[in-house]
Amino acid sequence: MKNNISVMVIIGIMFLTGCAETYSVEDRAIIRVAGYDFVDEDRLKATVAVPQYGRGESSGTPTEKFQSAVDHSVKEAHENIQRKLSKPISIGKLELSLFNEELAKNGLKNMIDFLGRDPIIGRNILLSVVKGETQGLIEAKYSESETTSKYITGLIKQNINQSNFPETNLHKFLYAYYADGMDPFLPLIKRTDSQVEIDGIAFFDGAKMVHSLPYSEAFNFKIMKQDFNRGTKGIKYKEEHIVLENIGSRVTYHVIDGIEHPKFLLDIKIKGFINEVQNINLMLNGPVIKSMEKDFEKSLQAQCIEMIERFQELKIDPLGLGNDLKNRREHFDLKKWEDVYPTVPVDVKIDVEIIETGITS
Template identity: 45%
Template sequence: MRNKCLFIFMISLVLLSGCMPNQSVEEVAIIQIAGYDLGEDERIRGTVSIPQYGKSEDKASATELYLTVDADSVKDVEKEIKKQSSSPISTGKLAVSLYSREMAEKGLSSIIDVLSRDPRLSRNMYLAVVEGEAGELIKSGYTQEETTSKNVQGLIETNNHHNFPTSSLHDFLYAYYGQGMNPFLPLLKKQETFVELSGIAFFKKGKMVSMIPDSKVFTFKMLKENFSAGMQDLPFREGSIMMDNIGSQVNYKMKGTMDNPSFEINISIKAEVNEMLGLDVTPNPQLANEMEKAFVDYFKKEANELIKMFKEKEIDPLGLGSFAKTRRRDFDLTKWEEHYPELDIDVKVDMEITEYGIFS
């Protein structure tokens, strides 16, 4: 009897699988990247890229079709795009969603609501703010070897493993809806022959309120999370040093009461010096100690400047409020927000240079 039931079950699976729709990549318009700008009369201008595959379905040889529409909302953008496509539209493979800086500064709350509710979208997709027009960046078609989506997605993923902090849709939504934290997104800039990550955009209640250039991103990541990659250049004497991070760890400590809180941020870095420019020096222990002290002073200064800006903008991208909430039963968000601009935050940096490149 058991074998008979198993046989019937297997037959049913075969029959059911035969009823599933089977469409090739040529029959479906797969949107992998979308960009949004402010259009005329307060409308949204949406631009998408749709890979066009030949009969061989060789993804390496894909060209791209660009469609641009004006609509009243993000959902209407999809509806208007469908009117221009001869194939069914699919957003299940959407990997990157871009927003112009102008649009981000006006506010993305309504768009964020759509992103959080759409079950078709992967929480691992990337969001980014574009210096200039998002549609223009998408249409640039920088390389013939990969689509714009693959190019931008790879750019963000690669840098997330180095200087830039992680920034998926999941990360953004977690900080956006969480208490005691604010979200951030990478900033992209279109150059003549390539796209570059130019910095980080910080948000408050769905609006972009501040940014930092790429030269300060390493320090922000160092304050935000543990990582073991990335490089930082800093002036030293009459030249400069390039530091290669091989292990950075950050630890938060909350002190005081909710009426008078304070924070201690302890950062421990192990690094290698792989390049020195403009310096004619002889290696010695005193030079090594001098370099370590220079790095400590540099990172403390940079970190304090970032924290000062966060307080002035009343944003908490480090999530110190969220950390306090997990440590104090008497945590009160209103009280925390009142104290945050004057919060005493002491940054301590411990630096160890393990290799000196040309001085090995």
């Protein structure tokens, strides 16, 4: 009796493997980058790059084929692309999703739903807004050694990890999109002839893009948004131009007073190296460095406060001040907060400490 059952179980398990379809890599069109362009109020155009892997042992980058299709929703557009392909589409390896500026300004609601709902999509993928057409950006050839998706993903990732761009990915976007008192932001990229560059930061009010900042202000935004230890910032010092290399910036949000009349203080501490001074005659000694620190503090503070005031005018809250208030004071009321947000006093205190000045004095 017992033996019979175990035989049955083993047979059952053997057949179980046949229950699901198997996919082999060669038989799928694996899409790593997808772009979406605005067509009209309720239609969008999807563009994907499909890598073509050769039969032989040829190493190097696969060539890519590009397809696009117009339809009402993302899934339908993908379906239309499928009509033009010999292999079924797989979006499990998607690592970059691009939207053109016009689409972003009209709202990314259905994109957000698609990316959040499909279990096959990873949470660490990058999203980005593109100035101009995404189709042209995806279809252009940039590098002999990299596919377009790898190129743009690398571009954004290294700017996040090594430079001035604040951290972003699908999870962070969804987090800010759904959170009370917080609005999302995305990188804004553009194509210039044979290359792509980060142009700035796109800010959203809910799902709609409403504002953008040039890349030169990304450093200021990043020191207010998160702790990090990379990035450079240049300012005018007297007649010269000096550059501070950030080696560790820490930001603390303080909420002052109660929920009725909240005040905020952003306490930012930056440690840095001076690594470029555009006047060889300037001696970097104690008093000079002290006054440099003062100048950095002053100019950074002014720029940061100005940026926050712009956010307040536009009623967007990419820093998540509302979210912070909600976490620190009881009885948070979203409606009330949205009313008071444009007039809430926000102060920024910056403390710059220049600890080294390089290997020449």
